Amino acid sequence: MKRKTLILLLLSCIAFPFLASCAQGEKTEAAYPVADNGDGTFKNPVIWADVPDLCLTRVDDTYYMVSTTMHMTPGIPVMRSYDLVNWEIISYCYPRLEDRDENALKNGKSDYSWGSWASNIRYDKELKRFFVITACQTTDKSYFFSTDDIENGAWHMNVTEKCYDPGLLFEEGESGNKRWVLYGQQNQHYREIFVDKNTFDVTLGPERLWKETCDHENKAGVWVEGAQSIKVGDYYYLFMIALRDGRTQIVWRGKDVNDPDSWEARRVFFHGQIQDKEGKDVMPSSGIAQGGIVSTPDGNWYALLFQDNGAVGRIPVLIPVQWTEDHWPVLGNQGVAVDEILPMPGNPQKQKTNIVTSDEFNNDAKRLIISDKELGTGVTAGLSVKQINDLFEKANGDWKKYAESIEENEYGYNGSNLKLQWQWNHNPNNNLWSLTDRKGWLRLKSGVLANNIRDARNTLTQRTFGPTSSASTLIDVSQLKDGDVTGIAAFANQYGFVGVTMQQGQKYIIMQRAQKKDDTGGQTMEKVPMEGNKVLLKVDCDFGYDKKDEAYFYYSSDNGKTWDRIGDTLKMVYDWPDFMGYRFGLFYFSTRQPGGCADFDYFRVDNKISGLK
Numbered sequence: 001m002k003r004k005t006l007i008l009l010l011l012s013c014i015a016f017p018f019l020a021s022c023a024q025g026e027k028t029e030a031a032y033p034v035a036d037n038g039d040g041t042f043k044n045p046v047i048w049a050d051v052p053d054l055c056l057t058r059v060d061d062t063y064y065m066v067s068t069t070m071h072m073t074p075g076i077p078v079m080r081s082y083d084l085v086n087w088e089i090i091s092y093c094y095p096r097l098e099d100r101d102e103n104a105l106k107n108g109k110s111d112y113s114w115g116s117w118a119s120n121i122r123y124d125k126e127l128k129r130f131f132v133i134t135a136c137q138t139t140d141k142s143y144f145f146s147t148d149d150i151e152n153g154a155w156h157m158n159v160t161e162k163c164y165d166p167g168l169l170f171e172e173g174e175s176g177n178k179r180w181v182l183y184g185q186q187n188q189h190y191r192e193i194f195v196d197k198n199t200f201d202v203t204l205g206p207e208r209l210w211k212e213t214c215d216h217e218n219k220a221g222v223w224v225e226g227a228q229s230i231k232v233g234d235y236y237y238l239f240m241i242a243l244r245d246g247r248t249q250i251v252w253r254g255k256d257v258n259d260p261d262s263w264e265a266r267r268v269f270f271h272g273q274i275q276d277k278e279g280k281d282v283m284p285s286s287g288i289a290q291g292g293i294v295s296t297p298d299g300n301w302y303a304l305l306f307q308d309n310g311a312v313g314r315i316p317v318l319i320p321v322q323w324t325e326d327h328w329p330v331l332g333n334q335g336v337a338v339d340e341i342l343p344m345p346g347n348p349q350k351q352k353t354n355i356v357t358s359d360e361f362n363n364d365a366k367r368l369i370i371s372d373k374e375l376g377t378g379v380t381a382g383l384s385v386k387q388i389n390d391l392f393e394k395a396n397g398d399w400k401k402y403a404e405s406i407e408e409n410e411y412g413y414n415g416s417n418l419k420l421q422w423q424w425n426h427n428p429n430n431n432l433w434s435l436t437d438r439k440g441w442l443r444l445k446s447g448v449l450a451n452n453i454r455d456a457r458n459t460l461t462q463r464t465f466g467p468t469s470s471a472s473t474l475i476d477v478s479q480l481k482d483g484d485v486t487g488i489a490a491f492a493n494q495y496g497f498v499g500v501t502m503q504q505g506q507k508y509i510i511m512q513r514a515q516k517k518d519d520t521g522g523q524t525m526e527k528v529p530m531e532g533n534k535v536l537l538k539v540d541c542d543f544g545y546d547k548k549d550e551a552y553f554y555y556s557s558d559n560g561k562t563w564d565r566i567g568d569t570l571k572m573v574y575d576w577p578d579f580m581g582y583r584f585g586l587f588y589f590s591t592r593q594p595g596g597c598a599d600f601d602y603f604r605v606d607n608k609i610s611g612l613k
Contacts, residue, residue, distance in 0.1 A: 031354035032607055033465040035085050036344070042085040042318070044274045044340050045283070046304070049355050049465040050313025050581025051079075053118040053165075055228055056304050058294050064150060065304070066093070066119040066132055070580055071111035072423040072461065073097070074370055076119045076134060078150060082349040084294075084302055084318055089355065089420040093119070093132050093145040093155050095370045096411065096427045102138050104427040105450075105457055111426055112454075112493070113577035114138040118226060122168040126177040127195065131202075133166045133181060142166060144202040146195075154372040158202040163191070167227035169236065169257065180257055182227045182238060187212055190257065210260045224250065228292035235327060238263075239292055246271065247287025249305060251329065270305065270331040274317060274340050282340050283545055285309055288317050293329060296345055303331050310547035311492070311572035312466045313581020318342070356462050356469070357421045358604045361442040363435035365417040380412035383431040385479065388447050389595040406431060406447040406594075418460075425459040425491070425585065433458050441476070442600040444588035446484065453485070453495060454520040456589035461491055464582045466543035468609045471584040472560065474601040475500065477507060478533035483592030485510075488537050490551040491585035493517060493578045496570030498537045498553035499587075500530060509535060511553045511567025517575060525567035528555075536560055539584060540609035541572070549573070551582075554610060563610050 033048040053068040063084055069075040074092035081087045097116060101109040114137040121132045132145045132155075144158040163183035171178045179193035181204070192205035226241040235253045242248040249270040254263030270288065273281040291305035301321035306314040319331045319338045332338035369375060383391075388406070395402035409431065416435035432445040442460070450456040462471075473488050480486065480502040487499020487510075496513035507530040514522045536556040542548050551570040554563035572582050584605070588598040 031352045032356045032469065032605060033353060034607070036083075036348055036352060037341070038348075040344055040348070041341050042344055044317050044338060044342070045307060045309070045315040046085055046318040047087060047316045047353065047355060048309075048312065048467065049315060049463040051316050051355070052306055052314035052580065053226065054291050054304060054306055054316055055118075055120045055167075056292060056294055057121050057123055058296075059123045061297050063294065064121055064123075064130070066121045068117050068119060068580075069134075069423075070113065070115040070117065070578075071103075071426055072115070072580075073103075073427050074423065075116055076132060076145070077420075077423075078121075078132075079355075080151075083347065084296075084304070084345045086349050086351060086353045087355065088351055088353065090151045091153060091368065091420070092370050093134075094143075094157060095374070097136060097143065098139060099411070099427070100138070104429075105425075105455060110454075111138055113579050116143070118165040120166055120168050120228065122170050124170055124177060124179070124195075125172060127197065127200070129200065131168060131170075133163065133168055135162055135164050135166055135183075146200050146202075153369045154375055155370060156200050156372050160202060160204050161191075161207075163189075163204075165225045165227055167229045167238070168193075169229035169231070171231055180229075182210060182229055184210075184227070185225045186223055188224075188227065208258075226290040230292060233327065237293075237329070241290035242268075247285075247289040247308065249289040249291070249303075249331070253328070267328060268335065269329055270303070270319065270335050272332065272335065272337040274307070275333070275337040276340050279337075281337075283307065283309060288319075288338070291316075293321055298346070300345065301329070302345055303329075308574075309466070310543065311549040311574045311582050312464060312541075312543045313574065315466070318345075355421065356465055356605055357419060358602070359419050359422075359442075360440065360602045361435055361600065362440055363417055365419050367413070367417050368420070374413070377413055379415045380409050380430075382412075382414035382416075382434055382437075383445070383447070384437065385445055385595065385597050388432075388445060392594055402594075403448065421462050423461055425461055425583075426457070428458045433460075437597075438599055440601070442586065442603075443597050444486070444586070444600070445597045446481070446588065446590040446594045448594065449591060450589040451591065452520045452522065453489060453491070453497065453585075453587055453589065454493075456587055459489075459491065459585045459587040461583035461585045462603075462605070464490070464541045464543075464584055465607070467545060468540070468542050468607060469584075470538060470540045470606045470609045472536060472538035472604050473586060474534060474536050476534050476599040476601070477502075479597045479599075480507065481590065481593055481596040484588070484590050484596050484598075486588040486598035487586075488539050489583075489585040489587060490539050490541060490570055490572060491583045491587075492572065492580070493575060494519070494570075494573045495522065495585075496539075496551055496553065496567075496572075497585075497587070498539065498555060498566055500535060507531075509537075509555050509566065513567070513570045517573070518577075528566065538563060538610070541582065542609060543572075552610070565610075 056065040076093035116134040119134040489497035
């Protein structure tokens, strides 16, 4: 493909108006992904984006959902819906889980594939308080979070013994509520939960064995996990995912938590796919499972489970639930399929799904107080680019001394408020990013060195979504230093990005990608000389109904009217160690010296892609 040198002159009286109009372009308010058809029906998957290990509950007429976060922060997104179809992110349970090196990409350590797993949410009517539990693979602990204001916080945190894939079970009683957590892989255990009603501190009772071997339908060697529990009528129901017979949702039931031997025979109650009106599988996969059931205010029941769907991640599927005469739940079409198009569970809400959104970086979001430790904290200025350079010079080659000065107050609030759709790859250093240094721009600042994008602090991410999604940005690279790299990525273990690098005083637009699993350094597939200081970049993701899972990379020299493709195709792969769907990522890192910065004018998403021109 013929390449031309990109000419974008910062100081040109011709180019400057073009760049200003680009920066002041019309806001994109579309919300993604979309499942509400607008005609009283919705289309499965109900969220075509990565919301893994989900758990939901209802309080009055409002549904709340949490899911796995792993190494992303802030952690444990809390989502809200009034119709089970349109979901919005309203909060997070923690700004950071721990301050260890693994959580912050320090000293060669990372939290990829670890962090918090399988969060679970329930509402305690006696205490009028939401409780969330998660298990952390990094620390081998569990964390309880609770709040009486789920949207505005703050959340109170307690650390307890680790409960793998925990499921909360709350029961109202005349003498007060009883609370348990059921958890485990294959061997299932349970503990009673005790809550101090003054401090809301949580402690756990002794561990008790629930089942030593959790098979189902008399099948041996079936691995189960992902416990979620609920009481309906006289029965407790325990839902789990079976992993080694295709992904299958299974259920137990009983009337006494402390007498598991009395619980009735296990039943497979969903083992199927999404099907169209002709009965054909729409999105074949290894199965749909792991989640729970919830009632609507008018007495209907639904299950929300996830489907493994390739590189986009684990996507929620909404399934109607019927009850047999002897009180067993049956999902979808007799447990073997769920319809692609279904009636809305209730009156559609006005607020549509906004799991992914565009951002003009105007710093107009409200400050979210996530942790009760943040109450009463004020604004710390962060560090300007000049201050970073001054600290580096003052350290006179003493990198340890310099690092300590950069890390001082690295978690302090810097006056910048991002939209809730954003999560950082690992704990950010709040000294090294800002929405206030340059009004209307996101500034990522260089304060520490990194070898590659996988090592870089302060990579800002949002979910990709299917069947196709696109993200673009305008970057000012006028303050890059030699060895610096910035751009927009399809971010995962096998990443790809389009960006700008500075080498011996010359800027280049590059497309780079990993060549295989764990290839953190990657390889530059194409390099185009660049003049000027601003550039438009774009990533297109084509997931498709057939798991095409390809990403393409572009730059534009005419205000986005046309896009030149650069490099080759990234084959996206969902795999360990990240074990999460691909993210759009805005990044900047330095390989040689600190003290530069990259400014992002906006982030704009769309559900249409350019195609392979």
